[in-house]
Amino acid sequence: MTGKTIAEKILSEKADTDVRAGEYVEAEIDVAMAHDITGPLAFETFDDVTPDDAELFAPERTVFTIDHHAPADGVEAANNHNAVREFAAEHGAHQFDVGDGICHAVLVEEGFVRPGDLVIGADSHSTTYGGVGAFGTGVGSTDLGTALATGDLWFRVPETKRFEVHGDLPTGVYAKDLILKFIGDVGFDGCTYQAAEYGGGAIESLPIHERLVLTNMAIEMGGKTGFVEPDERTAAYLERQADIEYDPDGTTSPDEDAAYESVHTYRATDLAPQVSKPANPENAVDVGAVEGTTVDQLFVGTCTNGRYEDIKLVADVLEGEELAPNVRMVVVPASGSVYRRMLETGVFETLVDAGAIVQNAGCGPCAGYHQGVLGDGDVCLATANRNFPGREGSMDSDVYLASPATVGVSALYGEITDPRRGDPQRYDDVILAEEASS
Amino acid sequence: MTTDRDRGRAWTFGDDIDTDQITPSRFIVSSDPDELAEHAFEDLRPAFAAEVSAGDYVVAGHNFGSGSSREHAPLSLVGAGVAGIVAQSFARIFFRNALNLGLPVVICPAADRIDDGDDVSIDLDEGSVRNHTTDETYDAESLPEFLQSLVDEGGLKPYTKTKLGTE
Numbered sequence: 001m002t003g004k005t006i007a008e009k010i011l012s013e014k015a016d017t018d019v020r021a022g023e024y025v026e027a028e029i030d031v032a033m034a035h036d037i038t039g040p041l042a043f044e045t046f047d048d049v050t051p052d053d054a055e056l057f058a059p060e061r062t063v064f065t066i067d068h069h070a071p072a073d074g075v076e077a078a079n080n081h082n083a084v085r086e087f088a089a090e091h092g093a094h095q096f097d098v099g100d101g102i103c104h105a106v107l108v109e110e111g112f113v114r115p116g117d118l119v120i121g122a123d124s125h126s127t128t129y130g131g132v133g134a135f136g137t138g139v140g141s142t143d144l145g146t147a148l149a150t151g152d153l154w155f156r157v158p159e160t161k162r163f164e165v166h167g168d169l170p171t172g173v174y175a176k177d178l179i180l181k182f183i184g185d186v187g188f189d190g191c192t193y194q195a196a197e198y199g200g201g202a203i204e205s206l207p208i209h210e211r212l213v214l215t216n217m218a219i220e221m222g223g224k225t226g227f228v229e230p231d232e233r234t235a236a237y238l239e240r241q242a243d244i245e246y247d248p249d250g251t252t253s254p255d256e257d258a259a260y261e262s263v264h265t266y267r268a269t270d271l272a273p274q275v276s277k278p279a280n281p282e283n284a285v286d287v288g289a290v291e292g293t294t295v296d297q298l299f300v301g302t303c304t305n306g307r308y309e310d311i312k313l314v315a316d317v318l319e320g321e322e323l324a325p326n327v328r329m330v331v332v333p334a335s336g337s338v339y340r341r342m343l344e345t346g347v348f349e350t351l352v353d354a355g356a357i358v359q360n361a362g363c364g365p366c367a368g369y370h371q372g373v374l375g376d377g378d379v380c381l382a383t384a385n386r387n388f389p390g391r392e393g394s395m396d397s398d399v400y401l402a403s404p405a406t407v408g409v410s411a412l413y414g415e416i417t418d419p420r421r422g423d424p425q426r427y428d429d430v431i432l433a434e435e436a437s438s
Numbered sequence: 439m440t441t442d443r444d445r446g447r448a449w450t451f452g453d454d455i456d457t458d459q460i461t462p463s464r465f466i467v468s469s470d471p472d473e474l475a476e477h478a479f480e481d482l483r484p485a486f487a488a489e490v491s492a493g494d495y496v497v498a499g500h501n502f503g504s505g506s507s508r509e510h511a512p513l514s515l516v517g518a519g520v521a522g523i524v525a526q527s528f529a530r531i532f533f534r535n536a537l538n539l540g541l542p543v544v545i546c547p548a549a550d551r552i553d554d555g556d557d558v559s560i561d562l563d564e565g566s567v568r569n570h571t572t573d574e575t576y577d578a579e580s581l582p583e584f585l586q587s588l589v590d591e592g593g594l595k596p597y598t599k600t601k602l603g604t605e
Contacts, residue, residue, distance in 0.1 A: 146594055
């Protein structure tokens, strides 16, 4: 029999039985998460299936966030926030409030997610956690609510598609460009019911904040989860970020003879910056194909690319410059700690001086709720993960997806611009960690 | 166990219908099925909510329910009384959420042969979709036994109550 993929290894461990792709298991959950939109419905489910005095399966590993409508944009949203606060307090779960940030950023930054964990989140971008080697997957509120009571959940063990990138990434090409390219190649549903494994030299050299981009958007090709094999870089990140000791001993590495559904191999030097045209992430093209497209709004943020390194990269481009007169720019840090760091390092001031609007940490206008919603005919270039019809507002608006570098450089020209015109930086975890400690 | 479900009108949709198109995100501050049902497909097909009848079917192309994990999307169709969804393929989380809610989801490669307004029914045991308008029967993928029993029990909540002994 062939070896196992990362997905097969983790689900075998969590189901305490040797399983392969295609089998159904009931597996033990390590971490459960819900936010202000999906939480209230999950709480109803929990209350419905349990007796009155029921406890959570593991309060210390249950996390609720208030990030989607944060701060509340209406009474119903505010009431949802209160429901989250009340349920968390009653059951002793961790709860992050308005301004603390987006669930996926917070869970990783605060050390709730470890390599090899099985993490369910009532949000589709829970695939993000694979960036540090966890099996993260998005579920609905009914799944989440029952799992809060039982500590386990049913899963179909997924087949795995492997994406390998060899060589050194060229200037201007980031993890965001890689994932848009992958989605473009396999299609919006190309990884449905499957896991995505990302490997090869170019992936191994990526800092953690970029690995999280690859896994965050696995869902944009239908993926159940996505993984970057955890390694020494992961260990260093976890220790620095959350004082977690981790030994990359290979237990969450794919076997050399693992059976893949397919393997997609790329040479890094062949790749160009990507832009996904409206209204589907799979519409990825080399930036040259859309250069010159006039934009009205630029949005830097979201659980995909709202990390400090992303925003600093944009600030570097805008340092001492001004936004093109035809555009507005909305910057939304993914977490409260990113927000504070922006203040400490002068990134905040640089952005404001250039004419950008900097908002509190949270999801911002990503899903079209508030704080930068698009009107009829508006065109937005965003570091977000989705550009579905009406995603950020009007059904008659257009969203293009790109890396922070592409968005930053485009802001100077007021049109979609090749980021290589601006000589963008590439940040490594370690450099930024040194900056923070100095 | 229900084997031959009732006939209903087909409401047809294309490929890649995402969760925001099923239930626009501006309405999801509510999690009440009846309230959500009033806004089902509101931007995409405004007549749906007003004209859908209990027992009707949603019929779609590939990748139905892509996008968000928000259960508000399948819940709005439960609220609307939809008897089942027939599609050429489903996005994973939507598929799972629908089954968890006890809403039958049927993968049928020939779903594109069904026209809007056709009179259809599904047979989950046999794994087929019947188009009474054209007098055709199409093959559908049967659910694995575990998931079929989940649907038959009414979804994940009743299943979990049985498991926890809290019925």
